[in-house]
Amino acid sequence: MNRRTAIQQTTERLARAGVPSAGAEAEHLLAEILGCSRPALWLDAQRELSTAETSRWEDWTRQRELRVPLQHLTHCAPFLEWTFRVSPAVLVPRPETEELAIRASGLLRTREGAATGRPQRVLDFATGSGCLAIALALRHPSTVVEALDISAAALEIARDNAQRLGCDARIRFHLGDGFAALRGGTEVPGAWFDGIVTNPPYIPSAEIADLEPEVRDHDPRLALDGGADGLEFYQRLAHEAAAWLVPGGWLLAEFGDGQGPAIRALFQHPAWESAICEPDLSGRERMLLVWRSAA
Template sequence: MTAGEALRDAEARLGQAGVDSPQADAEWLMADLLSCSRSELPLFTDTALSVDQQTRLATRVERRFRREPLHHILGTAHFFGYEFQVTGDVLIPRPETERLVELAVAFLESLPHPSVHDLGTGSGCIAVALAKRCPKANVIASDLSEAALRLAKRNAESLEALGQVAFRHADGLDALAKGEQVDLILSNPPYIPSGEIDALQPEVRDHDPCLALDGGPDGLRFYRMLAAEGRSRLNRGGRLMAEFGDGQEQSVAKLFREANWLDVEIADDLSGRPRIVIASAGQ
């Protein structure tokens, strides 16, 4: 069997499963098998696959057919120009979240020695990407999941950011010691309402950690905590930036305004959708 024939079979198989992008996913799996880029695949159309290669591809296609996320199968995901290891212990980094890092970098650039708390770090993608782009920053990355922290540390080590990021096993803002303050709190917290989790796509519902999805009955549990407690954890002039779900912008902004934050803004993600709340602590 040639690579071209196997690619067509894989695309058809994934289409039968209802995968959103069967052609792209089949190409990613084939490119990984052949150790090439997707754009180079046409060069291998007539290349004969070995029996071992056919078996490996078939196994991976079946995993994707059962709706295991593509990035879990590949074992990596790209975020902000860096490659991160991913497993079922963490959410897969999303392009939409890159805007959160962009906004953070823009805010921190003017500070001489900025300090940051990445709350709920997961794979460490936000903390590590920020550390790479802001060499002056000291970053605290916390998570309630010990498995997530282990993975985040591996990512920091592989991307040579381990000396710049301190990892702490803690729940929410408890990662900061009594009286400890930072210039910026960043978070992509759980924001799916509990009752909606069963209706999510199988890739999310069956493979993402529930701890990273469940935002309580209305999806706003963590924003209430951040609005009520976050300001006391910030230095003068500090900011809090947090991602939220589709349609939550008004509810999230209201929580911060009612908690008397000095200034509350909503920023769009890279696709133009309201995605990030920016709250200022004041001078």
């Protein structure tokens, strides 16, 4: 079988299985198997697949028909300029979270070089694969990064990613439920962080059943479920995060489409100043930026 036929057959099979953008998915799948870019596939479209390539192509096409995400077949996912290892224990990093990382990086940059006499300190709350913590550690070598998650299996992946990307010595990982994770053996004092970045679970529990199978059946439920209204973690952040920030410190958080007004309302509290919901590249409000009151 040649590359063109493989792409056509996968496209038809994935389209029948209800996979959105089946043609692009088919190209992506074959490009991963052959270790080339999608455009490169078409430069040599008549080239025959080897026996090993054909067998992997059949296996992966069958699994994609069953709606297993491609990242779970390749065990990796891109995030900004890096490749992260993923497993069923972690949320596959999403492109919208890259925007969160870029925004957090901008906030760190504005205070770089300020005469505070100490490095900046940032927390990735609910780190999963570690994508946010690691991106910030790599982009800001002088920043001290802490990361927490309730899932030991997720932290294992995050630590492995930090090691592979060469920044494990600069990130401390903490296991536990929310901020309680910071009260473990390596205690972090209160009012410690200049910034907190987070992409917490924010899907209302009852809506999980309606998500695409790739998300519903393959991302960990722990990474999706934001409680009855999806806002459980924002309630916790609104009540607890200010105590972990220095006066004037920032909290930057991703949230779901349509949750902006409710989230802004949660942060109408004297502990917080100027809650802004920022749009993503498609113009939808998806990010909260709020500062701890200076008082």
